[in-house]
Amino acid sequence: MGEWINTILQGLLLGGLYSLFATGLALSFGIMRMINIAHGDFAILAAFAAIAVVEPLGLDPFVVLLLIVPLMAGFGYVLQRIILNRTLGQDILPPLLVTFGMSIIIQNLLLVAFSADTRSLSVGELGIASVPLGGDVAVGVFPLIVMAVAVAVLGGLQWLFSATPLGRAFRAASDDREVAQLMGIDNRHIYGVAMAIAMGIVAIAGVFLAIRANINPTEGPARLLYAFEAVIIGGLGSLWGTLAGGVILGVAQTIGGKLDPGWGILAGHLAFLAVLVVKPNGLFPRTRER
Amino acid sequence: MSILETRNLTAFYGDFQALYGIDFRLEEGETVAVIGSNGAGKSTFLRTLTGLNAAASDSVVLAGQPIGGLPAHRIVGLGLALVPEGRRLFPSLTVEENLLVGAYSGRKGPWSLERLYKLFPILAERRHNPGTALSGGQQQMVAIGRALMSNPQVLLCDELSLGLAPIVIRDIYAALPGIKAEGCSVVVVEQDVSQAMNVADRLYCFQEGRVSLEGRPDDLTREQISLAYFGV
Amino acid sequence: MNTAVIQRATRASRIGAIVGVLLVLAAISMPWWAERSSQRLAAEFLYTLALAQMWNLLAGYGGLLSVGQQAFIGLGGYSLVLFGLQAGINPFLIVPLAGLITGLIAVPTAAIVFRLRGAYFAVGTWVVAEVFRLLIANTTSLGGGSGTSITSTVIGIPAWWRESLTLWMALALGAGATLAVYLLLRSRHGLALTAVRDSEPAAESLGISVKRIKWFVYIASAVGCGMAGALIFITKLRIAPEAAFSIDWTATMFFVVVIGGIGTIEGPIVGTLVFFILRELLSDYGTWYMIILGSVAVAFMLWIPRGIWGLVGGRFDMHFFPVQRRLKLPEPQSNNKEE
Numbered sequence A: 001m002g003e004w005i006n007t008i009l010q011g012l013l014l015g016g017l018y019s020l021f022a023t024g025l026a027l028s029f030g031i032m033r034m035i036n037i038a039h040g041d042f043a044i045l046a047a048f049a050a051i052a053v054v055e056p057l058g059l060d061p062f063v064v065l066l067l068i069v070p071l072m073a074g075f076g077y078v079l080q081r082i083i084l085n086r087t088l089g090q091d092i093l094p095p096l097l098v099t100f101g102m103s104i105i106i107q108n109l110l111l112v113a114f115s116a117d118t119r120s121l122s123v124g125e126l127g128i129a130s131v132p133l134g135g136d137v138a139v140g141v142f143p144l145i146v147m148a149v150a151v152a153v154l155g156g157l158q159w160l161f162s163a164t165p166l167g168r169a170f171r172a173a174s175d176d177r178e179v180a181q182l183m184g185i186d187n188r189h190i191y192g193v194a195m196a197i198a199m200g201i202v203a204i205a206g207v208f209l210a211i212r213a214n215i216n217p218t219e220g221p222a223r224l225l226y227a228f229e230a231v232i233i234g235g236l237g238s239l240w241g242t243l244a245g246g247v248i249l250g251v252a253q254t255i256g257g258k259l260d261p262g263w264g265i266l267a268g269h270l271a272f273l274a275v276l277v278v279k280p281n282g283l284f285p286r287t288r289e290r
Numbered sequence B: 001m002s003i004l005e006t007r008n009l010t011a012f013y014g015d016f017q018a019l020y021g022i023d024f025r026l027e028e029g030e031t032v033a034v035i036g037s038n039g040a041g042k043s044t045f046l047r048t049l050t051g052l053n054a055a056a057s058d059s060v061v062l063a064g065q066p067i068g069g070l071p072a073h074r075i076v077g078l079g080l081a082l083v084p085e086g087r088r089l090f091p092s093l094t095v096e097e098n099l100l101v102g103a104y105s106g107r108k109g110p111w112s113l114e115r116l117y118k119l120f121p122i123l124a125e126r127r128h129n130p131g132t133a134l135s136g137g138q139q140q141m142v143a144i145g146r147a148l149m150s151n152p153q154v155l156l157c158d159e160l161s162l163g164l165a166p167i168v169i170r171d172i173y174a175a176l177p178g179i180k181a182e183g184c185s186v187v188v189v190e191q192d193v194s195q196a197m198n199v200a201d202r203l204y205c206f207q208e209g210r211v212s213l214e215g216r217p218d219d220l221t222r223e224q225i226s227l228a229y230f231g232v
Numbered sequence C: 001m002n003t004a005v006i007q008r009a010t011r012a013s014r015i016g017a018i019v020g021v022l023l024v025l026a027a028i029s030m031p032w033w034a035e036r037s038s039q040r041l042a043a044e045f046l047y048t049l050a051l052a053q054m055w056n057l058l059a060g061y062g063g064l065l066s067v068g069q070q071a072f073i074g075l076g077g078y079s080l081v082l083f084g085l086q087a088g089i090n091p092f093l094i095v096p097l098a099g100l101i102t103g104l105i106a107v108p109t110a111a112i113v114f115r116l117r118g119a120y121f122a123v124g125t126w127v128v129a130e131v132f133r134l135l136i137a138n139t140t141s142l143g144g145g146s147g148t149s150i151t152s153t154v155i156g157i158p159a160w161w162r163e164s165l166t167l168w169m170a171l172a173l174g175a176g177a178t179l180a181v182y183l184l185l186r187s188r189h190g191l192a193l194t195a196v197r198d199s200e201p202a203a204e205s206l207g208i209s210v211k212r213i214k215w216f217v218y219i220a221s222a223v224g225c226g227m228a229g230a231l232i233f234i235t236k237l238r239i240a241p242e243a244a245f246s247i248d249w250t251a252t253m254f255f256v257v258v259i260g261g262i263g264t265i266e267g268p269i270v271g272t273l274v275f276f277i278l279r280e281l282l283s284d285y286g287t288w289y290m291i292i293l294g295s296v297a298v299a300f301m302l303w304i305p306r307g308i309w310g311l312v313g314g315r316f317d318m319h320f321f322p323v324q325r326r327l328k329l330p331e332p333q334s335n336n337k338e339e
Helices: A002-032 A039-057 A061-087 A093-114 A141-163 A165-175 A177-182 A187-212 A220-234 A239-259 A261-278 B042-050 B072-078 B095-102 B113-119 B121-125 B136-148 B166-174 B176-181 B193-199 B222-230 C011-033 C036-061 C070-086 C091-113 C118-137 C159-186 C188-198 C200-205 C210-236 C247-260 C266-285 C287-303 C307-316
Strands: A130-132 A138-140 B002-013 B016-027 B031-035 B060-062 B080-083 B154-158 B185-190 B202-207 B210-215 C005-007 C326-328
Touching: A002 A039, A002 A138, A002 A141, A002 A165, A002 A187, A002 A220, A002 A239, A039 A061, A039 A093, A039 A187, A039 A220, A061 A093, A061 A187, A061 C287, A093 A220, A093 C118, A093 C247, A093 C287, A130 A141, A138 A141, A141 A165, A141 A187, A141 A239, A165 A177, A165 A187, A165 B095, A177 A187, A177 B072, A220 A239, A220 A261, A220 C118, A239 A261, A261 C091, A261 C118, B002 B042, B002 B185, B016 B042, B016 B185, B016 B210, B031 B042, B031 B193, B042 B072, B042 B080, B042 B154, B042 B185, B072 B080, B080 B136, B095 B113, B095 B136, B113 B121, B113 B136, B121 B136, B136 B154, B136 B166, B166 B176, B166 B193, B176 B185, B185 B193, B202 B222, B210 B222, C011 C036, C011 C159, C036 C159, C036 C188, C036 C210, C036 C247, C036 C266, C070 C091, C070 C118, C070 C210, C070 C247, C091 C118, C091 C159, C091 C210, C159 C188, C159 C210, C188 C200, C188 C210, C200 C210, C247 C266, C247 C287, C247 C307, C266 C287, C266 C307
Parallel strands: B031 B185, B031 B202, B080 B154, B154 B185
Antiparallel strands: A130 A138, B002 B016, B002 B060, B202 B210, C005 C326
16 A cells, blocks of 8 residues: 555656646746757757766755756847747748757757767766655655745746736737737747746756766667647646646656556557547647637 | 827738828828728738838838838837727737737836726736637737837727727727826727727728828718728 | 640649659669668668658648657567568558558547647647557566567568568558658648638638538548558567657658648658758768758748748749649730631
């Protein structure tokens, strides 16, 4: 019994990590109406960048975040302004294809730079520390930190969207690009800022992933799929829905993996397909557009 | 001095040339109406003024400054605001948020939320409703208020009366004097000719992308207008 | 009679037809005059063309941006394991059978992924491909995650016949897919498909069932990819889930169609040629080869979104596969005798 409770708790907390992956994707869905196929690859890129800095300098991974997050955010802004903004329009093919191409480019650049070996980041004792909850039930400290960060990120975004001029500008630009311009909103800049935020969050996700597990240069697409599933399960346009989606995905994966190690990821995918069949608009839909 | 002027303004709607050398001026404190049938180029004219369509730099002059071809988000900061046809409120924003977004450009001036709620008291009651949950007339008030929040020198109104009941139209137009009292000059584009004649100091009639008639409503005869409007 | 006539054939199309027939004849006779290595290259070229035509039909005409066509390639490949390795059927007979199987599997798949639209549909199809990959990787009787050899299925077939049949089937798929898309577009449904591509709401208002057309295109494309998948793994003789359901298949289709010109029949042919040329030129560069391919695709999408054929065919108004109807007006007469 305690074993199962542990499994479910692990899944719940894994949802925090998935939510961090999903939030950035949901942002670019929601504001630019584009899907970034290279989203997961950018997370892996951030993780390898962190690895490259941590190992020679001997810095703490949490300190490295202070460097990597702004770096990735700046990169995201430039990328959106220079390349991605050019692809936005009625046709959904250009952004899809361009980011797909980027995904292949990033994976192979990482292979050139870091080889196909798996790598990870160590946070020492913290990585294995756990909090006992009585009986043989315990939760890891690091997964708790990840969940706390995920909740803090979502809370911050909610505040940004509902209470700041920038947040209103995001929503206005998402509703009606043209009229938003008439309000003095420079869409190209706003999209750049949105991508910067998305990239900053996914950089956190990537670094946390590398602390939690071994990563290799080609696992970006898998991360994209989990993020996508969390967004759709939660319901498009719903900020907190991505957390719910991440948690459902995480629990499905850990329960599946407990039954048979080969079935973990499959169980996550099947949970996603089941939600799609039963509630095509996700569990907490905000927008009707799909 | 004219607050807004166009000189030999040409514009395209896709591949079609929609405007052929429009000369237009709006004096400070004036209300000018632009009338014309469907496809005469009225909406393209407004889109070009606001920067949504391309134009040659000196073909549009706002308060002495050439603004033609500037991006739309720059032009609003210089004091030119549009109430778009069909209101086009932001559906995911509340009434108050729609108004606040109007102030995004940060241009200083007389208008604030309080001042607007005084002009349209009903909006204060419904400030936390989604903009699109309001009646057509109330939505039009939000759209006007949203434009005013940018403290424009010139307010452009595209088809204010479209799809609204006569009594509602009267209420909307009743707000115009209060807006002008704050030092705003107004251009109204209308298909409803008699409404336009009532509010305008001067009138332009467009036909197939050209100005077919210009003058004061009192000086124009019904026949002149009908000729300029329909071209028959 | 001086009336306007609607014509489709162009001079380019007549030349194209002759060249096409000559090329097909040359390919058919290859086993008698060509080396085995060039035969294999030709087969690879032809099945790549078939895959590209299928993706072009789906994305370029049907507006369905699938990133998950590897699902059907993989399932086609695994038909060999099920029917060849386990039931002992001749592998070349399995090719059409694989088309049937993938077509049938595409029906319930469509029911699920069609709940998503546009870019969401794209990622949804990718998830479905992953589901099939993981299902097979977890089925030990099909070889599990490490895959299985399928050499024993072709063991009784003489080498000459194996190579020749592979080439002929690849030709049937490559030329067949091209011809099938061409004929489909010239048919009544083709007009509907073009209407859907240009504007879905407009097509709907003309009484075209957009939904039915999309279903048809999706399933037709699955059939094509399934057959190609079976043939591909006959040539490889070994199959594993990672390779069979690899996103690289879809990446190749993307690349070929975008470089060549999406939404044209000529585009995939040009794109496949460019793809093979680049591959020959860059094969020594390993990982950098993929980086260059990716960069070329991105550059095309940004600056030449209509692809090579869109650029060339558009400039010279050249159409080897004229699918559009052209209005030909009579010569203007110098004087009118009736007056």
